[in-house]
Amino acid sequence: xxxxxxxxxxxxxxxxxxxxxxxxxxxxxxxxxxxxxxxxxxxxxxxxxxxxxxxxxxxxxxxxxxxxxxxxxxxxxxxxxxxxxxxxxxxxxxxxxxxxxxxxxxxxxxxxxxxxxxxxxxxxxxxxxxxxxxxxxxxxxxxxxxxxxxxxxxxxxxxxxxxxxxxxxxxxxxxxxxxxxxxxxxxxxxxxxxxxxxxxxxxxxxxxxxxxxxxxxxxxxxxxxxxxxxxxxxxxxxxxxxxxxxxxxxxxxxxxxxxxxxxxxxxxxxxxxxxxxxxxxxxxxxxxxxxxxxxxxxxxxxxxxxxxxxxxxxxxxxxxxxxxxxxxxxxxxxxxxxxxxxxxxxxxxxxxxxxxxxxxxxxxxxxxxxxxxxxxxxxxxxxxxxxxxxxxxxxxxxxxxxxxxxxxxxxxxxxxxxxxxxxxxxxxxxxxxxxxxxxxxxxxxxxxxxxxxxxxxxxxxxxxxxxxxxxxxxxxxxxxxxxxxxxxxxxxxxxxxxxxxxxxxxxxxxxxxxxxxxxxxxxxxxxxxxxxxxxx
Numbered sequence: 033x034x035x036x037x038x039x040x041x042x043x044x045x046x047x048x049x050x051x052x053x054x055x056x057x058x059x060x061x062x063x064x065x066x067x068x069x070x071x072x073x074x075x076x077x078x079x080x081x082x083x084x085x086x087x088x089x090x091x092x093x094x095x096x097x098x099x100x101x102x103x104x105x106x107x108x109x110x111x112x113x114x115x116x117x118x119x120x121x122x123x124x125x126x127x128x129x130x131x132x133x134x135x136x137x138x139x140x141x142x143x144x145x146x147x148x149x150x151x152x153x154x155x156x157x158x159x160x161x162x163x164x165x166x167x168x169x170x171x172x173x174x175x176x177x178x179x180x181x182x183x184x185x186x187x188x189x190x191x192x193x194x195x196x197x198x199x200x201x202x203x204x205x206x207x208x209x210x211x212x213x214x215x216x217x218x219x220x221x222x223x224x225x226x227x228x229x230x231x232x233x234x235x236x237x238x239x240x241x242x243x244x245x246x247x248x249x250x251x252x253x254x255x256x257x258x259x260x261x262x263x264x265x266x267x268x269x270x271x272x273x274x275x276x277x278x279x280x281x282x283x284x285x286x287x288x289x290x291x292x293x294x295x296x297x298x299x300x301x302x303x304x305x306x307x308x309x310x311x312x313x314x315x316x317x318x319x320x321x322x323x324x325x326x327x328x329x330x331x332x333x334x335x336x337x338x339x340x341x342x343x344x345x346x347x348x349x350x351x352x353x354x355x356x357x358x359x360x361x362x363x364x365x366x367x368x369x370x371x372x373x374x375x376x377x378x379x380x381x382x383x384x385x386x387x388x389x390x391x392x393x394x395x396x397x398x399x400x401x402x403x404x405x406x407x408x409x410x411x412x413x414x415x416x417x418x419x420x421x422x423x424x425x426x427x428x429x430x431x432x433x434x435x436x437x438x439x440x441x442x443x444x445x446x447x448x449x450x451x452x453x454x455x456x457x458x459x460x461x462x463x464x465x466x467x468x469x470x471x472x473x474x475x476x477x478x479x480x481x482x483x484x485x486x487x488x489x490x491x492x493x494x495x496x497x498x499x500x501x502x503x504x505x506x507x508x509x510x511x512x513x514x515x516x517x518x519x520x521x522x523x524x525x526x527x528x529x530x531x532x533x534x535x536x537x538x539x540x541x542x543x544x545x546x547x548x549x550x551x552x553x554x555x556x557x558x559x560x561x562x563x564x565x566x567x568x
Contacts, residue, residue: 033095036112044085068092072120075237125215127158138293145199147537147553148299154557156260167269168196171250182465193379194303201546205371205392206241208547220550227252242394273314280533295532302515302538317520317529318419324406327508328376333401339496357491363484370403375463386433400463404510407484422516436471443471447504525559
């Protein structure tokens with residue numbers, strides 16, 4: 033009889049070493065008793081200047097050997113459990129196929145970002161006839177449109193860094209790690225690999241795709257949706273949701289067309305403010321959520337490498353960091369979406385509004401490193417009534433950023449100048465493609481956020497020497513780290529106030545990145561499938 037154990041914290045033996053032999057030596061068992069070795073997680077351990085790769089393995093052994101190992105109490109060795117399969121993405125929960133799909137269930141998915149794409153895929157794999165609506169362009173045209181904007185062309189309000197096939201994640205680092213672990217995560221990761229992602233994402237602890245690889249995956253994803261019969265329509269902006277007797281029966285597009293089919297899954301991303309206003313107008317119950325706002329901080333990647341590795345990185349990957357500041361009093365702050373070897377990019381979708389984000393390519397070879405440094409904002413700070421007040425709060429800061437430069441150039445300050453309360457006379461070259469202009473970020477962000485940002489920067493300097501030094505530049509504002517509202521959903525993921533309307537993903541307040549958004553979309557699809565199976 034064979035059984036499996038989880039072996040953690042193994043120093044990576046190297047690609048050219050027989051893993052069975054290496055694990056047998058590590059466990060002090062005969063190599064003949066090791067039937068199978070599977071790498072489930074690999075990560076870089078740079079603590080205390082010890083730079084080494086460590087790995088976790090699923091090891092299949094003879095039962096007698098496993099019992100002897102467990103009895104020895106060897107550190108980092110325990111029995112493999114079903115939960116581990118989900119935790120490491122090895123369990124892949126595929127959808128239940130419904131051979132005779134109910135004729136009255138014709139799903140509409142709004143938005144072709146991670147949540148919308150995976151909702152449509154999961155439903156189509158189960159046998160549904162799916163209509164997928166995307167307000168922006170296919171990724172190939174979208175990339176050209178964005179590049180023209182970065183070279184000085186006017187902003188296209190319906191196809192930009194946040195609208196279009198792939199969502200905002202298309203122009204990002206493509207991070208796909210998440211704290212959520214279950215069989216659906218394995219499904220998401222495996223489908224990404226099927227569509228062209230590097231198989232290393234299946235075991236890399238801090239996996240990322242890179243914007244260039246995302247752009248190659250999306251056309252393959254699209255082709256698979258087409259094979260499954262999904263109708264994907266671009267340039268289709270939803271203006272209203274059609275509700276009759278408390279039930280959503282379809283959508284009305286900006287061009288005047290009405291589409292009557294349901295249920296409607298809304299996966300419009302965190303920047304589709306008009307879509308969320310339309311949901312509220314349709315009667316979807318929602319509440320305000322706290323958010324975090326700040327700026328991108330950019331350094332030479334070499335500075336981060338020295339701080340994290342204690343010297344040149346050699347053949348190690350570009351160094352990164354995740355920093356938090358949690359004072360007993362005052363605002364908490366943390367870094368977010370760190371992009372090693374990346375660039376700061378414009379992420380505006382509205383005219384005369386400036387907002388920034390971070391992006392990197394798969395190789396992460398750019399000169400700079402950047403991350404968001406963001407400060408907590410309570411929902412009670414939003415001006416005015418209603419669940420949309422947080423959107424207005426974000427917009428006010430983005431408008432102030434535009435006024436600070438009167439252009440698409442982003443307001444910026446050297447970190448040392450920001451801390452001293454003075455304008456920067458000599459801004460260095462940055463990665464921001466539309467240029468930066470010296471401005472007082474305190475006036476853009478407001479004193480509350482700026483005060484929290486100053487304290488966080490000084491705290492982070494102690495962890496990453498040079499973080500608050502003269503080579504650091506703040507480029508702002510970073511306002512759209514998460515949605516400032518959440519729509520109320522039941523256990524079946526339907527809106528609690530409008531049946532057959534399922535708000536999902538980041539914009540609905542239920543995700544915080546590519547992987548978690550995709551997972552939420554899969555769960556929405558499964559909720560629709562479950563309702564069909566039960567006849568409700």
